[in-house]
Amino acid sequence: MNQTKPRTKRREYPSAQLSGSYYDSSNAQPVPNPNVSNSQEPQYETNTEGNMLQPAMVSLMRPDVNSLHSSISQIKQPAYVHTLVPSTDDKIGEADYMFSSMTVIPRLRSTFEKLHAPLSITLRPFNPMHEETVHHIHGAELFRCRWCGAFITSFVEFNADRTTFLCSACALENKIPNAANLSGISCVQPNPNLQYTLAEYTGIRNGRALYSRAMRPPTFVFIIDVTLQATQVSVLHVLKDAISSSINDLKESFRLVSVAFILVADNVSLLVPTTKDTLEQIVLPDLDDFFLPYPVEHFLLDLNTQSKAIASFLNNLPSFGTTSSSLCLGNALEACKELLSNGGGKTLCFLSSLPNLGSSALAVRDSVATLNSVEESNILLPKTDYYKNIALDFADQYISSDLFVFGASYHDVKTLEALPQLTGGKLHCYFDWNAATDNCTDALHKDLRFSLTSLNALGCLITVTPPKNIKLHCVHGNVYRRAINKCSIPYVSCDQTVVFEFEFEGSLNPKQFATFQIQLLYTSPYTGQKTLRLFTYAAAINEDMLSLYSGMDSFPLFHNYLETSFAETQSKALTDIRTMLSHRLCDFFNAYKKNTQLRHPFSSIVVPNAIQRFPLLIHALLRNTALRYATNIPSDFRSCLWFHLSTATLKRLRFLIYPLCVSLIEFSKNDFTTPHPVPLLFECMRSDNAYLLFDGISLYLIVRKDVTPDVLVSVLQKDVIPEVFGGKVNFSLKSIKFVQQIDDFVHKVIDEAMCTSLPNVIVVRESNTSSLWNWIRQSLLESSFKLFPGYSNFLQLLDTQKVNFRNSHSS
Ligand SMILES: [Zn+2]
The missing domain is CATH 3.40.50.410 (von Willebrand factor, type A domain)
Known part of the structure; x- marks a missing residue:
């Protein structure tokens, strides 16, 4: 019996994520469920309202940068879902396949409109790092709702005599096609084929449902x-x-x-x-x-x-x-x-x-x-x-x-x-x-x-089935939208990301969950076999404002704003996009203040942990070379950067938006344990220290003005130090010769950022005459330059609605 497994698993979710702690009822002891065939898998006791914890509130002022570089919270089923569907070894919570801007959604359309926040799901269809967590099921018999086409999941509701069921997506009644085959599904003991958040089906017996076009081999x-x-x-x-x-x-x-x-x-x-x-x-x-x-x-x-x-x-x-x-x-x-x-x-x-x-x-x-x-x-x-x-x-x-x-x-x-x-x-x-x-x-x-x-799928057709009264509003990412709820990606590689944004058309059924289903139908490039990959996501429904905000997540929220801005670059000038972004951010937090009856200015309001990082990310995007006001950035360079931002996976996006900066000297002092990231602020960088900064593309070794060669002895191998101080700028990662521990750390970060090639190491020595140093200060560090307001200043400007990035240069 492995009774503690799910608790350990949950603890791995970043504790800062309020949506996690909110549902992570400390009273819910895992108990073995005798009904589940695999007796190793425990089940949770039902949560009662009394178990809910009050969300911790934090100031909107500068969040800990560490929280930007610790893991992003995955979509995970709220604890209630686990009570109905034992979580078994459903590991999607640990792999980055699916994220949502809201893990709790309102029932009423009017409440949704009050939030001024997007409901979107970020999907990464294939993730080579975690493909072993996908459940492969061969030769299953799958049934679809005859009204909306959703596949039957464990969230369906049966009538009393079990001859019909209500579809979990559209809530319409279906006859059970073959009672014997569905006997496995129930709220207590789901059919093992249907209980996973992410499962892949091959050799489906009633394959007529799986028509897709024939693809030729790669x-x-x-x-x-x-x-x-x-x-x-x-x-x-x-x-x-x-x-x-x-x-x-x-x-x-x-x-x-x-x-x-x-x-x-x-x-x-x-x-x-x-x-x-x-x-x-x-x-x-x-x-x-x-x-x-x-x-x-x-x-x-x-x-x-x-x-x-x-x-x-x-x-x-x-x-x-x-x-x-x-x-x-x-x-x-x-x-x-x-x-x-x-x-x-x-x-x-x-x-x-x-x-x-x-x-x-x-x-x-x-x-x-x-x-x-x-x-x-x-x-x-x-x-x-x-x-x-x-x-x-x-x-x-x-x-x-x-x-x-x-x-x-x-x-x-x-x-x-x-x-x-x-x-x-x-x-x-x-x-x-x-x-x-x-x-x-x-x-x-x-x-x-x-x-x-890196090919994972040929001719991928994606069908999205949202719950009744929620409609797929738009799709972002490099995909082609074929029909209202269908889009396709011809050749899918493992770093592909798609964002689906939804809107309310009416109010939801008064149920516990809203189920979203995303079907991927594709041809395997290796076997030529037609395969169905099914993502199911059940969002909890709640009308309480604080619960709704606590269930949001900064990164997927930000991702939605980023993708929307990228879509606008097809028709709008950059100045308008900058204005639009800051207005949308204002809207979001003004709505928050109204809904929670807070009256303070942005810089002093408190918010649930889950959305604290959001404005910092928007601020970082506005400063990004792709978007910021500048007169010397070639347009091709900007376009290319935009493209990278809009197609990056969330893990890579962290580095592109908010580069990781660590103090090299602290690193060596602390026996090379992974250092705490340094905020990208000039004031936070000591003048007698050296820093490593990684922006997802290049690796910078920043040597501040008071650093002497002997300070670098503990981090660089001796023969490189004269070169670094002699003015050489460009090094290949191999020739810079960091000591082993730092080299390991750098490689780990590069892997995480999914770089296809090793970045160069660019040495930046601080001096007033160094154009490289000035460039770093202006474009990577959040400085007090007139060109762009610092973060605290930015929050104050948002309050007065006076952020005008077009003219901030001339002022
Ligand atoms: Zn249906």
Whole structure:
């Protein structure tokens, strides 16, 4: 008997999370449940109201930064749910698959409207770190509600004679199709197949319900820019090696896999096999009246049988470089659409120049003059709908598109990003591309390998079934919304995140829970098998305002605001987005004050722990390079950052939004136990200390002005110290030589932030003349510069509604 297991498990949830402590009734002793077949699994006693703890209230002023970097609370079923459905070994609470802005929701629509807060679920469909916690069930018989299509879960209610049941989502009556098969479901003893928050079903017996389109085995089309610019920056040489080596990984990952190559400059050419060992380049004749000269199968090369021909072509790739400066990318994308029209696939597009030919032509919009004007953010709007439309066609055909952009020249990333954004793709920008450095080539190798082999699902169709009177309002993330409650991701990789936002259409049934069901129907890239992944989430229903606020969660709330802002970048200038964000934050806390009858200013109100971090995160987003007012940030760089923010998993987002900063000297003094993060405040950084700062992309070693070389002896190996003090700035992580404990810590953090490649170590020595130090102070540290209000100042400005980020620069 393992009676203490669930209690230990619960204690692992961050204690600061009020939603956790609120439900974590100390009186609820786990007792063994004789009805459950696996007698090791205990059941909880029913909570009574008397057991509820009063939420601890905290000031809205600066939250502990440690709470930003400790784990984010997962969606977990409230304790009542555990009383009905024994939690068994349902480990979703420990793995980051699903988060919600509200774990307690109101019953009445009017109460929901009073909250001025979004109800959203952040879903990460696949998480390789925790896939072992998914329950795989083979050959089950599943039933769906005939009214709303939701699968039957343990939350259904039966009538007295057990001939019908009420669907847990729409609350309409269904006849039990086969009483014998459903006998396992009851509130006391659920059918083991249905009791998990996250379960995956294969070989479902009544498979008619699982219609989805046929996908072909993993297929990758490489679109390679062979213009003069590509040759000039030596991209083709590096691609030759990178594609060759990742193709070998592909062969190891998938049993069946095919590839195709499209070369593009002022014309489009495809590669076809002539003999067994060679490929021939065929130039597509007419750009305006475009057709494929052979059947599609002719261009799709089988990686197992045609590997010799592919290897010999890749070996010669640099010789395909042309002298043309024109790029007709649109025609290459059209060719790709034809190639993958029947069964989907993925395109990887390598761009070294701006598409400037044909209907897809773009022009240079970014210049020093526009950057310095008040209209700085208008160039961040997409220029044409061409790429959006072709991306929609791609998504419709289950074609995903990854974009690789090389060099600092202007690429109009904002317009091109529609390609990955609508098709579940990735955007990789190498602005400081230099083929001669290992850093650049390593990064490309790793990103490419990740693009090709991190595949979890093909042709994923997501269906969301919210409870009755709650409607799916919008979907964020790089997905394609097909219908009211359906969206799709062509090729799903393990770091994909989707945000579903809901709205109330009426009031909920007076029940204990509101159940949300998310179904993922996909084809496995490894076995070709149709698979159904089912996420079920039961939110507690409560009308008490304080319970509702205590059940919220800062990170998913923030994630919703971030995604909404990103969606607005398609049509709004950055100044308007900054204003919108601060107004929404004001709205939220004004509503909070009204609902809880508090009258103090923001800087002195108390709030439940669960929402304390929220304004700090918004403040950090407003300061982020993607969004803050500045006249010297290239628009491509901003667009790329926005894209990364909007597609990152929550774990990675923590670093991108609020970089992790630790004191190196404290670290070594405390026997290298993991140090407490330092707030990103100039005042908190001692002048005789050195700091490590990680923003999810780069690792900074910040050496303040009074640090002497001997101070660094305990953290750096001796031979590096003269180099650090000698003015060298860029180090690879290997060459910086931290002592072992710090090296371990750094690697742990890099893993958590899901970096595909190792970051560089950038050494920043404090001095008034160092532009790097000034940049760190202004953009990463929350400083008292006039450019941006510090956090306390920000709260006061919110009170007076005077936050105006457009003019804060000139004031
Ligand atoms: Zn239903």
